[in-house]
Amino acid sequence: MESSRRVLVLAAMMGCLLEASFLGASDGKSEGGRPGGLPASAVEPAPVVDKSVVQIAKEVRPSLVKVTQFGREGVVGVGSGFVIGAEGLIATNRHVIGEARRLKVETSDGVEHEVTEVVASDNRLDLAILRVATQGLRPLALGDSEAIRQGEPIVAMGNPAGLTFSVVEGVVSEPQRDIEGLPMIQVAVPIEQGNSGGPLLDRQGRVLGVLTLKSARAENLGFAMPVNALRKLWKSPNPVPMERWLTIGVLNPRFWSPRLGAQWTQRAGVVHAALAGSGFGGRALCLWKTQPEGEVFEATVSVRLQDETGAAGLAFCADAENRHYGFYPTGGRLRLTRFDGPDVFSWKILREVESSAYVSGEWNALRVRVEGGRIRCFVNETEVVDLEDLGLRGGLAGLCKFRAPSASFKDFQIGLNLAPPSPSAESVERVAGSVDLVLGGNLGREEALRELLKDSEAGVRTLESRRRSLEKQAALLKELGADLHQLSVREELVAELSKPEEQADLFRCALLLAKHDNPDLDVRIYERGFSQLTEELRGEPEISAGTVRAVKQINRFLFEESGFHGSRSDYQSRSNSYINEVLDDREGLPITLSVVYLELARRLGVSQVVGIPLPGRFMVGYRGGEEGEYSLVDVFHGGKELTMEEGVDSVTGGGEVSEKAKQPATKREIILRMIRNLMGPMEELRALRSESLPYLEMALALDPQLGRERVCRAVLRQRKGDRAGAVDDLRTLIENFPPEFNELQRRTLEGMLRGLENR
Numbered sequence: 209m210e211s212s213r214r215v216l217v218l219a220a221m222m223g224c225l226l227e228a229s230f231l232g233a234s235d236g237k238s239e240g241g242r243p244g245g246l247p248a249s250a251v252e253p254a255p256v257v258d259k260s261v262v263q264i265a266k267e268v269r270p271s272l273v274k275v276t277q278f279g280r281e282g283v284v285g286v287g288s289g290f291v292i293g294a295e296g297l298i299a300t301n302r303h304v305i306g307e308a309r310r311l312k313v314e315t316s317d318g319v320e321h322e323v324t325e326v327v328a329s330d331n332r333l334d335l336a337i338l339r340v341a342t343q344g345l346r347p348l349a350l351g352d353s354e355a356i357r358q359g360e361p362i363v364a365m366g367n368p369a370g371l372t373f374s375v376v377e378g379v380v381s382e383p384q385r386d387i388e389g390l391p392m393i394q395v396a397v398p399i400e401q402g403n404s405g406g407p408l409l410d411r412q413g414r415v416l417g418v419l420t421l422k423s424a425r426a427e428n429l430g431f432a433m434p435v436n437a438l439r440k441l442w443k444s445p446n447p448v449p450m451e452r453w454l455t456i457g458v459l460n461p462r463f464w465s466p467r468l469g470a471q472w473t474q475r476a477g478v479v480h481a482a483l484a485g486s487g488f489g490g491r492a493l494c495l496w497k498t499q500p501e502g503e504v505f506e507a508t509v510s511v512r513l514q515d516e517t518g519a520a521g522l523a524f525c526a527d528a529e530n531r532h533y534g535f536y537p538t539g540g541r542l543r544l545t546r547f548d549g550p551d552v553f554s555w556k557i558l559r560e561v562e563s564s565a566y567v568s569g570e571w572n573a574l575r576v577r578v579e580g581g582r583i584r585c586f587v588n589e590t591e592v593v594d595l596e597d598l599g600l601r602g603g604l605a606g607l608c609k610f611r612a613p614s615a616s617f618k619d620f621q622i623g624l625n626l627a628p629p630s631p632s633a634e635s636v637e638r639v640a641g642s643v644d645l646v647l648g649g650n651l652g653r654e655e656a657l658r659e660l661l662k663d664s665e666a667g668v669r670t671l672e673s674r675r676r677s678l679e680k681q682a683a684l685l686k687e688l689g690a691d692l693h694q695l696s697v698r699e700e701l702v703a704e705l706s707k708p709e710e711q712a713d714l715f716r717c718a719l720l721l722a723k724h725d726n727p728d729l730d731v732r733i734y735e736r737g738f739s740q741l742t743e744e745l746r747g748e749p750e751i752s753a754g755t756v757r758a759v760k761q762i763n764r765f766l767f768e769e770s771g772f773h774g775s776r777s778d779y780q781s782r783s784n785s786y787i788n789e790v791l792d793d794r795e796g797l798p799i800t801l802s803v804v805y806l807e808l809a810r811r812l813g814v815s816q817v818v819g820i821p822l823p824g825r826f827m828v829g830y831r832g833g834e835e836g837e838y839s840l841v842d843v844f845h846g847g848k849e850l851t852m853e854e855g856v857d858s859v860t861g862g863g864e865v866s867e868k869a870k871q872p873a874t875k876r877e878i879i880l881r882m883i884r885n886l887m888g889p890m891e892e893l894r895a896l897r898s899e900s901l902p903y904l905e906m907a908l909a910l911d912p913q914l915g916r917e918r919v920c921r922a923v924l925r926q927r928k929g930d931r932a933g934a935v936d937d938l939r940t941l942i943e944n945f946p947p948e949f950n951e952l953q954r955r956t957l958e959g960m961l962r963g964l965e966n967r
């Protein structure tokens with residue numbers, strides 16, 4: 209008892225002392241700080257007398273627009289918007305404009321305008337600002353959403369259910385209602401499809417918000433994003449011309465060729481297919497442009513159906529769109545089909561089978577092998593089809609989808625032999641023995657049932673107990689699988705950063721960091737896409753005209769033409785730390801935006817471009833010659849160019865930083881800084897999250913000498929009951945005492961170690 213009490217006292221002492229002595233030196237700033245400090249716009253003085261709804265409708269109508277989103281097959285969606293700038297600026301919802309779609313705006317007089325630029329957009333705020341090439345539009349006055357009062361009468365205008373430029377009145381139910389972490393205006397007014405993006409107005413005709421959501425609980429209840437959030441977005445634009453907007457989220461046209469409609473998009477390396485195709489049965493194809501070499505080849509992909517009433521899988525031997533084979537799951541069965549023409553009379557189901565290897569609702573790996581006249585089909589490496597058919601040969605391979613339910617694809621490949629390597633007989637025997645030990649039991653199904661039937665009530669109780677036990681074991685196996693994935697990524701990351709500095713691939717390291725948390729991420733797809741992004745700049749004469757001119761060209765390309773920008777509304781989102789999502793959304797933290805910049809410069813051969821690890825906000829540094837202080841590019845604020853002194857002032861408010869913070873960071877230091885952002889705050893040991901442990905493992909694998917991280921890992925290991933791991937960390941710290949620690953900290957560690965060893 210006395211030993212246990214001593215351990216608890218020592219643990220409490222360690223918690224207090226470590227927080228003060230090991231973690232108290234932090235500057236308390238997160239990466240880059242939160243964007244803010246935007247100046248408020250002037251607000252018109254309110255008239256003494258409210259206007260009537262008739263007056264407001266008449267005055268506001270010329271400033272309303274209908275926003276139409278077009279796909280390959282025509283109109284995809286319709287929403288509302290309103291003019292906020294006479295130079296052709298239109299405000300609407302982000303979801304109204306969709307992804308990579310042509311947009312058209314129609315004013316109340318029936319004139320149509322093509323959208324030329326997405327001036328600003330924010331997914332979390334669900335807001336967007338568009339530009340049309342016309343002058344003289346009448347902007348609406350913007351009010352102040354902070355001044356809204358409960359019960360205040362309001363007017364909403366938009367295009368509900370296709371009824372263009374309608375008006376409805378109501379009241380404010382709640383000026384600030386938290387919806388998924390965002391303050392929104394709750395209004396007692398019906399918001400229908402098509403109203404989204406329309407203005408919420410006070411009784412002087414000033415905009416208070418942008419209509420956004422319809423309540424699922426009440427018919428005449430809705431929500432609007434406050435106009436002050438729109439004003440903030442307007443102050444920090446991230447312009448993307450339409451020719452570039454049409455490339456966001458779409459499949460790379462160098463590799464893929466969509467056929468027969470549907471909607472094909474890609475995110476985090478996963479291809480998503482939505483909507484029905486124009487072929488019979490809702491058929492649509494997406495073909496890989498590189499043709500298989502030779503008459504013998506294999507194609508493989510992992511597919512997941514949203515609904516088993518749909519169908520999706522591999523297409524191969526495709527001439528274009530009418531003639532091809534398809535191997536795909538549908539209705540829980542596997543089907544091999546040959547399509548010989550464009551209509552319902554020209555296709556044939558060659559084989560349809562059931563297989564226990566197929567798992568509904570999960571990712572399933574499909575593989576086909578074409579060899580001579582023979583076609584073999586596999587699901588999760590179980591062969592389900594083996595037949596002779598010479599109907600089609602040659603052509604392309606790719607993806608196919610049928611009917612309306614959406615489907616997802618990943619890991620598509622074409623090659624000569626794509627079967628995973630077979631384990632040795634010794635490995636199979638060893639794994640089988642392990643499974644037997646985990647699951648236990650020596651009876652077959654029938655024998656077990658006969659035995660349990662002798663006392664069915666006790667048998668049911670026994671089976672229920674066994675089920676619970678197996679669920680725990682299944683959870684353990686799932687956890688082991690996740691740990692194995694993270695360990696393999698960690699090992700690959702360490703191997704990459706163990707290369708000489710000039711050979712290590714920073715972009716690949718950042719992708720591996722994202723894959724650590726997202727096993728579905730296809731690293732190769734993003735490497736190809738980034739290479740294409742690089743090629744867009746390679747031919748520019750400014751790139752080869754010296755570092756200074758090249759930097760200005762990269763700034764224009766990333767921040768003026770491509771819309772890369774710092775996160776405005778959800779700075780702490782993990783998406784900002786995943787380089788693949790930064791590329792998808794053109795939004796990120798200073799460190800992740802800098803990785804994009806640095807790797808782009810490196811691949812283009814632009815010298816003297818480095819990462820500068822200023823505290824609180826990472827920046828890109830450059831200089832024209834070998835000597836002199838670095839000039840800076842603030843990637844978080846649109847590529848703003850600064851002197852070193854201006855950059856330091858912007859993060860310290862006039863304070864000083866160490867000389868090391870002004871010198872180039874190594875690739876290992878950059879990745880460690882990204883890991884710390886994902887890890888979360890380490891200022892208080894009591895606030896350490898168990899979710900931080902994998903990142904601590906990764907950081908210490910990259911640099912075993914990190915003192916603060918090893919202290920944190922020791923604490924988390926102790927919490928998890930891993931006494932041996934905590935003891936190992938404490939011994940390592942004492943034996944290899946970090947130079948930044950003091951004697952008090954040494955005694956604290958020694959006391960904690962004695963307490964753990966005596967338990």
